[in-house]
Amino acid sequence: xxxxxxxxxxxxxxxxxxxxxxxxxxxxxxxxxxxxxxxxxxxxxxxxxxxxxxxxxxxxxxxxxxxxxxxxxxxxxxxxxxxxxxxxxxxxxxxxxxxxxxxxxxxxxxxxx
Amino acid sequence: xxxxxxxxxxxxxxxxxxxxxxxxxxxxxxxxxxxxxxxxxxxxxxxxxxxxxxxxxxxxxxxxxxxxxxxxxxxxxxxxxxxxxxxxxxxxxxxxxxxxxxxxxxxxxxxxxxxxxxxxxxxxxxxxxxxxxxxxxxxxxxxxxxxxxxxxxxxxxxxxxxxxxxxxxxxxxxxxxxxxxxxxxxxxxxxxxxxxxxxxxxxxxxxxxxxxxxxxxxxxxxxxxxxxxxxxxxxxxxxxxxxxxxxxxxxxxxxxxxxxxxxxxxxxxxxxxxxxxxxx
Numbered sequence: 161x162x163x164x165x166x167x168x169x170x171x172x173x174x175x176x177x178x179x180x181x182x183x184x185x186x187x188x189x190x191x192x193x194x195x196x197x198x199x200x201x202x203x204x205x206x207x208x209x210x211x212x213x214x215x216x217x218x219x220x221x222x223x224x225x226x227x228x229x230x231x232x233x234x235x236x237x238x239x240x241x242x243x244x245x246x247x248x249x250x251x252x253x254x255x256x257x258x259x260x261x262x263x264x265x266x267x268x269x270x271x272x273x
Numbered sequence: 274x275x276x277x278x279x280x281x282x283x284x285x286x287x288x289x290x291x292x293x294x295x296x297x298x299x300x301x302x303x304x305x306x307x308x309x310x311x312x313x314x315x316x317x318x319x320x321x322x323x324x325x326x327x328x329x330x331x332x333x334x335x336x337x338x339x340x341x342x343x344x345x346x347x348x349x350x351x352x353x354x355x356x357x358x359x360x361x362x363x364x365x366x367x368x369x370x371x372x373x374x375x376x377x378x379x380x381x382x383x384x385x386x387x388x389x390x391x392x393x394x395x396x397x398x399x400x401x402x403x404x405x406x407x408x409x410x411x412x413x414x415x416x417x418x419x420x421x422x423x424x425x426x427x428x429x430x431x432x433x434x435x436x437x438x439x440x441x442x443x444x445x446x447x448x449x450x451x452x453x454x455x456x457x458x459x460x461x462x463x464x465x466x467x468x469x470x471x472x473x474x475x476x477x478x479x480x481x482x483x484x485x486x487x488x489x490x491x492x493x494x495x496x497x498x499x500x501x502x503x504x505x506x507x508x509x510x511x512x513x514x515x516x517x518x519x520x521x522x523x524x525x526x527x528x529x530x531x532x533x534x535x536x537x538x539x540x541x542x543x544x545x546x547x548x549x550x551x552x553x
């Protein structure tokens with residue numbers, strides 16, 4: 161059995177089960193027409209899916225750390241990032257509790273983005 | 274002469290490399306060290322002239338969704354479409370398959386007790402395409418090699434063990450060598466190296482671990498494949514567990530294979546590794 165690792169989410173079956181609704185919604189964003197629909201009217205798009213109010217709030221607030229805890233897989237979260245203008249590094253900075261600039265300052269090469 | 278494996282590669286499949294490739298930026302200073310490392314690899318591959326690349330990779334939610342998630346899945350099609358993983362479809366030609374060879378691999382692997390999910394349709398994305406971009410130059414209408422995608426679950430635990438992946442590689446070797454047509458095959462194990470993409474430990478890398486992994490993959494691959502997922506994730510970050518796919522490649526190489534290239538570059542959030550082996 162896997163043991164917890166500090167400051168790390170391990171995407172196991174329990175977490176995957178918890179996040180299934182969110183992952184399903186984000187999975188639909190692999191279709192360009194759906195991405196357009198999301199950008200045009202986010203609320204209407206979210207209402208197409210059986211998401212809980214708490215899950216919708218995490219999306220509305222762009223609470224990436226909260227979404228990971230709610231079972232959204234990082235690779236499905238990247239699709240949400242794409243439609244909300246949040247790159248991996250922006251999401252990462254937020255999860256670290258840093259500004260984007262603070263995060264970039266910790267990297268060796270800032271332009272290999 | 275039956276088919277044979279002529280070479281193996283372990284290499285990372287960082288998505289930003291695909292973006293840089295499409296924008297023509299791989300020769301800009303940030304990516305040049307990586308680009309330069311692959312120049313001799315492409316020359317080497319053009320000497321080996323493989324007919325088929327077996328690409329061991331993982332999908333990132335482009336074609337495989339979590340409602341049903343296979344542990345091992347293999348392509349059995351004559352063409353693989355470029356999938357949209359949420360950022361648009363990359364301007365690349367579809368990848369030619371070889372369904373007869375796929376069928377043989379599947380028959381042999383299932384007989385060897387590797388019960389793979391068979392995919393007569395499969396879209397491929399950065400996990401597969403970034404290694405293809407780095408290793409082969411495509412034309413407008415296709416690629417210089419056919420490919421067989423072999424998808425491994427490295428994202429939803431429980432994952433296959435490293436040892437299981439190594440044994441799958443050994444079974445792939447046996448399957449290739451029992452195929453009648455005279456094909457030259459390379460096996461590519463993709464993903465890793467150290468990285469973590471979520472939690473407060475986002476951005477974690479461990480170059481010392483990555484260099485150790487490259488050393489041991491060359492010298493003690495069976496021992497390396499015994500490393501637990503727990504240890505791998507603790508040492509190298511949760512997403513570094515993709516490295517188990519390199520064991521499939523290594524398991525497919527003979528004990529006589531010699532290491533040819535090795536490179537490491539870690540500019541941002543992922544240790545980008547490269548190692549190649551050639552059969553004698």
